[in-house]
Amino acid sequence: xxxxxxxRGVLAAGAAVTAAAALATPAEAASGADLVLTNGYVYxxxxxxxxxEAVAVTGGRIVYVGTAAGAKRHVGKRTKVIDLHxxxxxxxxxxxxxxxxxGGQGLLGCDLDYAALTVKQIQDKIRAHLAxxxxxxxxxxxxxxxxxxxxxxxxxxxxxxDAVDARRPIVMGSTDGHTTLVNSRALALAxxxxxxxxxxxxxxxxxxxxxxxxxxxxGAQSLVSAAIPAPTAAExxxxxxxxxxxxxxxxxxxxxxxxxxxxxxxxxxxxxxxxELTARAHLAPVVDVSERExxxxxxxxRSRYHGGAARVRPGVAVHNVKLFMDGVxxxxxQTAGLLEPYLVHKHDHWVPGTKHGAQYxxxxxxxxxxxxxxxxxxxxHIHAIGDRAVRLALDAFAxxxxxxxxxxxxxxxxxxxxxxxxxARFAELDVVAAMGFHWAKPAPDSVESVxxxxxxxxxxxxxxxxxxxxxxxxxxxxxxxxxDPLDEWTAIKTVITRTAALGSPYHKLGAMTPHQRLTRAAAxxxxxxxxxxxxxxxxLTGSLxxxxxxxLIVLDRNIMKIPAEQIPRTQxxxxxVGGKIVHGRL
Numbered sequence: 001x002x003x004x005x006x007x008r009g010v011l012a013a014g015a016a017v018t019a020a021a022a023l024a025t026p027a028e029a030a031s032g033a034d035l036v037l038t039n040g041y042v043y044x045x046x047x048x049x050x051x052x053e054a055v056a057v058t059g060g061r062i063v064y065v066g067t068a069a070g071a072k073r074h075v076g077k078r079t080k081v082i083d084l085h086x087x088x089x090x091x092x093x094x095x096x097x098x099x100x101x102x103g104g105q106g107l108l109g110c111d112l113d114y115a116a117l118t119v120k121q122i123q124d125k126i127r128a129h130l131a132x133x134x135x136x137x138x139x140x141x142x143x144x145x146x147x148x149x150x151x152x153x154x155x156x157x158x159x160x161x162d163a164v165d166a167r168r169p170i171v172m173g174s175t176d177g178h179t180t181l182v183n184s185r186a187l188a189l190a191x192x193x194x195x196x197x198x199x200x201x202x203x204x205x206x207x208x209x210x211x212x213x214x215x216x217x218x219g220a221q222s223l224v225s226a227a228i229p230a231p232t233a234a235e236x237x238x239x240x241x242x243x244x245x246x247x248x249x250x251x252x253x254x255x256x257x258x259x260x261x262x263x264x265x266x267x268x269x270x271x272x273x274x275x276e277l278t279a280r281a282h283l284a285p286v287v288d289v290s291e292r293e294x295x296x297x298x299x300x301x302r303s304r305y306h307g308g309a310a311r312v313r314p315g316v317a318v319h320n321v322k323l324f325m326d327g328v329x330x331x332x333x334q335t336a337g338l339l340e341p342y343l344v345h346k347h348d349h350w351v352p353g354t355k356h357g358a359q360y361x362x363x364x365x366x367x368x369x370x371x372x373x374x375x376x377x378x379x380x381h382i383h384a385i386g387d388r389a390v391r392l393a394l395d396a397f398a399x400x401x402x403x404x405x406x407x408x409x410x411x412x413x414x415x416x417x418x419x420x421x422x423x424a425r426f427a428e429l430d431v432v433a434a435m436g437f438h439w440a441k442p443a444p445d446s447v448e449s450v451x452x453x454x455x456x457x458x459x460x461x462x463x464x465x466x467x468x469x470x471x472x473x474x475x476x477x478x479x480x481x482x483x484d485p486l487d488e489w490t491a492i493k494t495v496i497t498r499t500a501a502l503g504s505p506y507h508k509l510g511a512m513t514p515h516q517r518l519t520r521a522a523a524x525x526x527x528x529x530x531x532x533x534x535x536x537x538x539x540l541t542g543s544l545x546x547x548x549x550x551x552l553i554v555l556d557r558n559i560m561k562i563p564a565e566q567i568p569r570t571q572x573x574x575x576x577v578g579g580k581i582v583h584g585r586l
Contacts, residue, residue, distance in 0.1 A: 032076015033058045034579060035550075038068045040084030041558055045091050045528045045543040049521050055089060057550040060312030060579035065544055082586050088558045090524065091543055092253025092551040092575065093488055094531025096434040097381075097413050097478025099177070100257055101236070101264050104243030106142035106482045114175055114485055116148035116444065119160055122172075126164045138186075138228050139165070141172035143482060146179055147330050147445040155332065157207075158183050158214025171224060176445070177483045178328045178335065180221040182214050190227040192216075199223070201289055201324065201360040203335075218327045218335055218358065236267040244271070244278045248583035250488045251553035251572040253314075256282040256535060258322050258381060258413060258478070265305040269316050272307070277314045278582035280551075282535050284320035284381055287369060289360050294321075295372045302378075310540045312549060312578040319536065320411075321378045323369070326358045326389035329416055330449040336386030339419060342453045350452060357386050363395065370396040374408040379536075381411045381434075387419040387461070394425045401429055411534055413478055417454070418464050426473030432534045433468050434478035435526070437495035438485070440465060440516065442506040459513070465495055465526075466516035475518070476534045477527040492523050492559075493567035502565055520560055550579040554586060 033056040042052040044065060054071035056064035064074050075081055110129035112122060126141055133139075149156065161170045161183035169186035173179075182190070194210045202219030204212050216224060231239065247255060257264060260283035268281045285301050287294040298321055307315035327335025334342050335358040344353035361369075373380045382393040390412055397410045411432040416439065426433055439446060440463040451459050461467070465475050479491055490501070495518045500506035511517070518526065532542025541551045554574040559567050575583035 032079035033063055033074040034079065036071050036075055036079055036081045037084055037089055037554070038071045038081060039086065040554075041086060041088045041560075042544060043088060043090040043524070043560060044545065045525055046545055049525075055544060055550075055552065057576075057579045060550055062544060062546055062548050062550050065546060084554065084586075086558075087573070088555045088560070089544070089552055090555070091528040091541065092553050092577065093251045093527050094254040094477070094535065094537075094542060095247075095252050095479050095481075095488070095527075096256050096411070096432070096476040096531045096534045097258045097436075098255055098481040098486075099259060099483070100243035100247065100255060100481070101239050101267070102142075103246065103482040103486060104239040104241075105140065105231075107242050107246065108239065109140040109142050112141060112143045112145070114143045114145050116145060116150055118150050119154060119156060122149075122156075123160065123164050126161075126170065130165060130168070136168055139168055139170040141170065143485075144172050144174050144181070145444070146174040146176065147449045148443075152444070152448060156181055156215075158187065158212070161214065171228065173221075175483055176328050176330065177480070178218050178221075179333055180216045180224060182216065182224055184214070186224055186227075187212055187214060190224045192223055196223070201358075217333055218324075219360075230263065233266070233270075236263055237270060240264075240267040240271055241276070244276075245583075246486055248278050248575045249572060250486055251555075251575050251583075252279055252488065253551040253553070253575065253577045254280040254282070254531065254535060254537060254541060256284060256320060256381075258284055258383075258480075259286045260284055262301060265301060265316065265318065269305050269307075272315050275313075277316070278577060280310055280314045280317070280537070280541070280577070282317045282320060284322040285318070286322045286324070287373070289365070294369065295376045295378075298373075298378065299376055310537050310549065314577050317535070319377070319379055320381045321373050323366070323380060323382045324360055325366070325382050325384040325393055326360060326386050329385055329453075330445050331453055334453065336417070337384075337389040337392075338386045338417070339388045339391070340458075343455055345452070350455060356388070359389065359392070361392070363392055366392060367396045367399050370410075371400055371403070374400045374405055374410075379409045379411065381413060383413045385414045385416045387417045387422070387458075390415050390418050391422050394422055394429060394431065397429050397431050398425070406430075409534065409536065411476075414480075415464070415468070417458065417462055418468070420461060420467075423464065423467045423473070424471045426468050427471055430474075432474050432476050432530065433465075434476045434534065435463070435465050435495070436478055436480045436484060437465070437491035437523075438479070438487075439463055440498050440512065441494045441500045442509040442512045443500060443504075446512060447506070447509065460515075462513060462516075464516055465518050469518055469522050474530050474533065475522070475526045476530040487568070488527065489559075489570040490568040492527055493564055495526075496520055496523050496567070497564050499565070501568065520564070524559075550576055552576050554584070
């Protein structure tokens with residue numbers, strides 16, 4: 001369990017209330033609670049990770065946690081009683097970094113399903129989609145697992161998409177979110193030519209003659225996305241509903257959109273106004289390195305869409321701001337910023353090359369904008385994957401702490417490679433590490449496209465959830481959907497075992513960097529309470545305690561007792577937000 005004295009102090013009184021909660025109030029004694037879940041395995045994620053048998057809910061809040069016998073005192077004539085028959089109850093999941101609109105849109109488009117595919121298989125899937133969706137509009141292909149294209153090392157170009165259809169513009173997005181492949185028609189509509197300059201935060205890949213190959217890295221992707229007609233308001237509502245339904249099935253009750261434009265804020269706010277919002281939505285606008293007055297812009301967005309502190313009914317919050325410090329570690333992109341260069345293979349040896357990756361913000365400019373963001377009352381959320389990028393982010397956060405700021409809750413998203421000298425700084429600076437647990441396993445995007453280019457010393461620091469946790473740092477779950485599949489239970493299992501799926505050819509490699517594992521308790525806390533802390537909800541959600549909001553889930557198996565490799569099979573039988581069932585039934 002993490003060392004967090006302040007939280008223990010806050011919850012000491014809550015624990016006492018829980019212990020005394022068997023005594024119903026006079027009003028409740030007459031009418032009873034709205035709902036009682038009893039005879040279960042109630043994993044609370046309180047300060048002691050205590051386990052109870054029953055929970056009672058009234059008015060969307062938890063009024064009792066304790067024994068099944070004690071719960072009977074909360075049963076009245078109007079109380080709905082659900083016998084759990086030993087099933088597990090736990091707090092709803094908090095996903096602190098994802099992209100729900102991209103995820104929802106992907107579910108509605110041509111989905112390559114994160115599969116390891118050959119070029120022909122990719123082409124065949126797109127052709128099948130076109131046959132079912134004729135027309136002349138843009139074609140959105142999602143979940144292209146660029147590191148797993150077979151044979152290994154295959155690099156696609158616009159010619160591969162032109163062979164499918166040279167008439168319709170085709171855009172194929174990689175699972176990591178940092179690479180897009182487009183065909184010639186899409187390049188023409190976006191007016192990208194050999195004369196087009198690279199944006200400051202991205203790269204247009206070019207052939208030997210200087211012509212665009214169709215591959216766009218990082219910020220260069222926006223050159224094409226800007227040319228694609230934006231979804232209508234009605235289409236955005238459909239996408240948002242699709243995403244919310246998928247999140248509810250996974251047991252996600254609170255999430256943060258880590259790159260939310262105003263159209264996304266408008267969509268989720270509309271659903272809130274209509275009473276259709278089924279999860280607590282935190283929406284983080286992106287601050288671009290080229291902006292002159294970013295804080296003024298995001299402050300205007302906050303004034304329009306921020307709904308205030310969490311209430312029983314799920315709402316919209318805008319108190320986080322997203323910045324991109326670098327790109328990704330994976331070959332061939334290698335845009336994550338490193339302290340030492342990526343290795344290259346020469347004469348049968350791996351030796352340092354010249355490539356250090358990207359750095360989209362200078363240290364001075366980053367320090368200044370982080371200070372401005374914090375002073376305006378926002379929590380900065382920085383995408384930093386390479387060890388140099390992580391250090392620069394931590395340096396910026398150290399700057400506001402040195403100024404006396406103890407209120408801001410900064411986050412480093414991903415933190416895939418952290419220099420050992422910086423591990424303890426997460427705890428020292430009270431910085432949350434929102435980690436993508438799916439990456440903590442042997443796979444093409446790790447052992448093939450990262451490990452050889454780092455060497456064994458740095459490889460030991462890859463996906464350092466264990467090191468951050470043991471140093472007292474706070475790790476949260478950030479699935480990054482649709483960069484990774486929306487499969488929270490596989491993600492949780494992965495950070496516990498550091499192994500690939502049982503049916504994967506990579507499972508035979510065993511645990512990847514096993515010293516970086518999290519315990520089950522730590523993994524569950526990351527996905528619940530720590531996410532609530534990151535999003536300033538820990539006094540209301542993230543654990544099952546008297547007085548907190550009734551955001552909880554019921555599972556078909558006890559993930560604390562089954563073999564860890566079986567956790568991905570977990571099904572969420574019921575998802576409840578503010579006492580209202582938004583998925584499933586019992």
